Amino acid sequence: MTDTNVYTRQPDKMDYASPIQFRFKIAKLPQVEFFVQKANLPAIRLSSASIPTPHINYPVPGEKIAYESLDISFLVDENLNNWKELHDWMTGLGGVTGHQQFTDMRLAGVDRFPGRNPTAPSETSTVKSAPDGPTYSDATLLILNNKNIVKTEVRFHNVFPVSLGELAYDVQADDVNYLEANASFEYMNYEIVQVSTT
Numbered sequence: 001m002t003d004t005n006v007y008t009r010q011p012d013k014m015d016y017a018s019p020i021q022f023r024f025k026i027a028k029l030p031q032v033e034f035f036v037q038k039a040n041l042p043a044i045r046l047s048s049a050s051i052p053t054p055h056i057n058y059p060v061p062g063e064k065i066a067y068e069s070l071d072i073s074f075l076v077d078e079n080l081n082n083w084k085e086l087h088d089w090m091t092g093l094g095g096v097t098g099h100q101q102f103t104d105m106r107l108a109g110v111d112r113f114p115g116r117n118p119t120a121p122s123e124t125s126t127v128k129s130a131p132d133g134p135t136y137s138d139a140t141l142l143i144l145n146n147k148n149i150v151k152t153e154v155r156f157h158n159v160f161p162v163s164l165g166e167l168a169y170d171v172q173a174d175d176v177n178y179l180e181a182n183a184s185f186e187y188m189n190y191e192i193v194q195v196s197t198t
Contacts (some may be wrong), residue, residue, distance in 0.1 A: 005053050008105055009082055012082070015111060015145070015146065017143070018144075018146065019082070021143070021144040021145065021146065021148060021152075021188060022039060022137070022141060022142060022143055022144060023036075023142040023144070024036040024039040024140070024142070024191075025070060025139065025140045025142065025149075026138075026139040026140075026159065027137045027138055027139070028134075028137035029082070029085050030079050030085075030091060030182055031077070031085050032072075032082045032083040032085055032086060033074070034082075035074040035077065035082055035185075036051050036072050036073070036076040037073045037075060037180060038071075038073040039070075039072045039073075039141055040070065040071050040072075041141060041154055042067055042068040042069060042070050042071075042190070043067075043068040043103055044064070044065055044066065044067050044068070045066045046061060046062055046064070046065055046066075047062030047063065047064045047066070048060065048061060048062045049058045049061075049062050051113045057109065063093075065189075067187065067189065067190070069162070069184045069185060069186060070139070070156060070159065070184065070185040070187060071182065071183070071184050071185075072183050072185075073180050073181065073182050073183075074180065074181055074183070075178055075179070075189060076139070076167060076178070076179040076180065076181050077173070081165075083164070083167065083181055086161055086164050086181075086183055087160055087164060089111070089160075090161050090164060092104070093111050093135065093160065093180075100119060110149070122138075134158050135160060136158040136159060137157060137159050137160070137186070138155065138156060138157060139155075139156040139159045139185070140153050140154065140156070141154040141156070145174065146177070150174075150195050150196070151194070151195055151196050151197075152192060152193065152194055152195060153192075153195055154189045154190055154191075154192050154193075155190060155191050155192075155193060156185075156187045157187060157188045157190065158187055158188040158190075159186070159187040160185060160186060160187045161183055161184070161185050162186050163182075163183065163184040164180045164183050165182035165183065166181075166183075167179050167181060
């Protein structure tokens with residue numbers, strides 16, 4: 001039977017979540033994360049199935065979770081370094097100039113000579129990357145309390161970019177609104193970790 005005692009069902013904390021107290025971190029994009037202005041905690045959907053009966057189709061929970069995209073907006077620095085950081089990751093994944101571009105992207109930042117001095121000569125050394133190392137990155141949405149202390153971490157696994165918004169220049173603009181770009185990511189899943197409950 002459901003507990004209906006209103007006193008025992010009261011929440012311990014009455015503080016509300018603030019939409020402006022967060023930080024977004026993504027390992028592969030250090031220049032982007034500093035300038036992030038917006039980030040979302042994506043929605044999820046659970047598929048459902050239907051069991052036919054003589055009178056109604058009886059709904060039951062399905063077995064597949066679908067995650068919405070992870071979207072961010074960030075201010076662009078004047079040298080376009082952070083926009084280019086994302087651009088290069090995407091074009092590397094897509095191999096715009098050929099297969100070698102994808103190979104170079106996957107080898108970037110990987111120890112090409114594990115276990116030895118990379119400057120030492122070797123006749124048997126081979127160039128290898130981790131199976132999916134540079135292709136993906138992990139990301140974390142840090143949710144802060146009203147004292148800017150991290151309370152919750154949303155950890156995204158195997159993140160990769162799928163869209164990067166345009167930069168629109170306009171000499172007829174009435175005021176200087178600094179350029180802001182939008183980016184969307186897909187990922188395997190995310191987990192919500194309570195860092196502190198105090």
